[in-house]
Amino acid sequence: MENVTESIGKALHDKFGDALVKQELIVDFPTFTFKKESILDVLTFLYDFEIYKFQFLTSICGVHYPDNVKEEEFCVVYQLNDMVKNQRIRLKVYTSEAKIQVPSVTSLFSTANWLERETYDFFGIEFIGHPNLTKILNMDDQPYFPLRKQYQLEDETRDDKDDSKFGR
Template identity: 40%
Template sequence: MEALDKLKERFPQAVLGEETSCGQAMVYVDRNYLLEVMKFLHDELGFDHLADLGGVDYLGWKGKGKKPERFEVVYNLYSIGKREFLRVKVPVPEKDPWVPSVTKIWQVANWFERECYDMFGIRFKGHPDLRRILMPEDWKGYPLRKDYALQPEEEWPEYDKVRAKARELCRYEWGDRKVREG
């Protein structure tokens, strides 16, 4: 892939490795160079669409090859003009889980990064509003981490309030159906 060659030529210190999976090129990038690499991919190589961003937890990984870090942030980029995908993977250490935010390059990253933070606890330095997006603000832990307790020892303290509010709202009509009598 031409983009990978240009990337390795421009940022040899940033590229940790590369591979192909199901016909899609993947490149591993050092988090300390991520912003420079992503700006280059966007501005100079035409990867103008961030299709997706997500986290991976490799705790207990038994697949092919040893993973250098517990976590990864995975960016799926697409060049609309070239009709080409590129997957960028960034290893993230468990003891210091952060990567730079790419929201200044792709605005859509705002929600993706918040979701990754909420589910995995990976911080995105420079994010304009990094807070939970799926779980309540006072939720403890990160539900997609492999060591997250499936059965909490105690119920979420705000659960009774949410359940009462749901009962209150259920008497209203939503669309063309009546949900329930109050």
């Protein structure tokens, strides 16, 4: 598996240079961190990559790291699968809270449509180029993005429950 990470990483580095920020192997997943501007180009490159053809987008999800440095509070994780050679990889891009925008990949994968809408719905990450970026699971007029870490699970105005001993 480490060889796979190395070989894909080398090809990506040759092609994208400094846009590839980091490569690592997490458990069984080769993981590559990119600068957010390049994500659509990277996915397009990997779609017709010579060794593996990553033509199946497994999932997209957002993560909020409130304690990260200013530029990297939000992360979007893409997981791809080459079904023929049975190889999966994970790509990550980080974005700042101030300019929370990531290029949309809907032009390449139809799957990304609702997955990006869901990520927008829960984290407020704006996908540039998405055909219809609206909330999907929550109410249309919900004024906040619920999966951000600053929002408590319960209504913050309640004082009849003490949850300080549970969870985080």
